[in-house]
Amino acid sequence: MLACWIVGAAALGCAAGGLPPSEPGPALGRSLPEFTRRTLAGSSISSEALRGKIVVVEFFAQYCKPCWTALPQVQRLAAGDPELVVLGVGEDEFASETEMMAQQLGLSFPVVHDAGNGLAARFRVGKIPATLLLDRSGVVRWQARPGDGVVELRRAVAALRSGG
Numbered sequence: 001m002l003a004c005w006i007v008g009a010a011a012l013g014c015a016a017g018g019l020p021p022s023e024p025g026p027a028l029g030r031s032l033p034e035f036t037r038r039t040l041a042g043s044s045i046s047s048e049a050l051r052g053k054i055v056v057v058e059f060f061a062q063y064c065k066p067c068w069t070a071l072p073q074v075q076r077l078a079a080g081d082p083e084l085v086v087l088g089v090g091e092d093e094f095a096s097e098t099e100m101m102a103q104q105l106g107l108s109f110p111v112v113h114d115a116g117n118g119l120a121a122r123f124r125v126g127k128i129p130a131t132l133l134l135d136r137s138g139v140v141r142w143q144a145r146p147g148d149g150v151v152e153l154r155r156a157v158a159a160l161r162s163g164g
Contacts, residue, residue, distance in 0.1 A: 032138035033122035
């Protein structure tokens with residue numbers, strides 16, 4: 001089971017290319033891992049389909065209290081920015097827990113259940129919530145720090161769009 005971040009915990013990051021400070025971690029600068037998964041809605045989503053787009057990948061779980069705050073913010077961002085691709089990755093033990101949370105929060109973006117935490121391992125995510133921002137070439141360019149909200153995520157998206 002992944003550990004939750006404590007909101008407001010101190011973290012170091014560095015700004016590069018106009019991006020806001022990022023949580024340091026092994027995912028930064030790495031390419032999107034290859035995957036194909038079935039979404040909770042029954043459609044299929046693959047890493048190949050995400051290439052060429054700016055993508056937010058949001059890792060979460062029902063047991064993670066900060067996730068209940070982060071996900072509605074990501075939902076509002078996704079709803080207000082149709083060009084942005086958002087993928088939710090539920091790290092719950094059972095798909096039913098991920099599905100219940102997604103329904104309760106009214107998530108409209110695709111959500112997959114990460115059985116066995118395989119995607120978390122491939123993205124090198126060790127703590128949740130984890131918000132990763134990928135550029136159009138599929139490289140992780142920014143990761144939210146503990147306590148970062150949607151304002152920092154919007155800044156990071158804007159920086160990528162402007163070539164940052």
